[in-house]
């Protein structure tokens with residue numbers, strides 16, 4: 001096997017990884033910035049401000065971006081604040097409290113599966129007032145991946161069959177559910193659904209997925225930075 005490209009090489013060491021209070025402190029700061037960034041994204045897609053205001057804000061945002069200096073994470077690098085696999089992923093586009101893209105979805109094991117709770121906003125809109133179908137797929141794909149992990153087999157999606165029964169409203173608390181329905185060697189079959197928190201018995205979207213647990217050699221090649 002050839003060596004991974006240098007951009008995939010890890011740059012942190014166990015000695016420099018933050019721990020304990022320092023880790024909590026860093027995660028709280030990441031979460032606070034993520035929260036404000038999501039508010040900015042929401043304000044950006046809602047505003048009816050005139051062009052001159054937008055230009056002024058653009059300049060301000062450019063200045064702010066310039067303040068995020070220092071070393072930048074490179075492709076494939078696992079952030080020091082993460083626990084991969086199976087733990088905190090601060091910048092996940094679905095669950096990450098530090099991601100401006102994430103709702104973020106809160107995940108909890110429940111009953112015979114795993115539940116995700118979140119509210120999507122206008123930034124996630126497809127048809128006016130309703131969630132973009134790709135966002136629904138993203139929520140389900142993530143949670144179905146968690147269901148595999150919880151069943152003891154971290155795995156990757158190889159097939160995701162989506163069925164959109166009714167539109168999913170934005171600005172409405174949602175309940176996403178996923179559970180493993182069967183396994184066959186390295187294949188894991190997972191079902192998922194999205195409903196509202198108010199009436200989760202009505203499935204607005206359902207999905208059937210096939211996930212595959214890569215063999216150890218493939219895992220090392222794909223994720224060279226995994227401990």
Ligand SMILES: CCCCCCCC(=O)SCCNC(=O)CCNC(=O)[C@H](O)C(C)(C)COP(=O)(O)OP(=O)(O)OC[C@H]1O[C@@H](n2cnc3c(N)ncnc32)[C@H](O)[C@@H]1OP(=O)(O)O
Nearest residue numbers: 086141142145146149156157158159187210212214215218
């Ligand atoms: C904890 C939170 C995690 C959240 C993560 C959310 C999940 C994700 O988004 S993962 C990202 C999206 N997915 C990907 O990028 C995966 C891309 N695919 C791959 O890299 C490879 O297919 C990989 C590594 C998964 C498996 O490769 P490999 O180990 O060679 O498997 P391979 O031998 O081809 O297939 C294994 C079995 O799966 C079956 N399979 C493969 N593709 C499919 C498919 N599309 N549908 C049904 N079955 C399939 C094969 O037929 C085979 O079955 P059998 O052994 O019975 O013949």
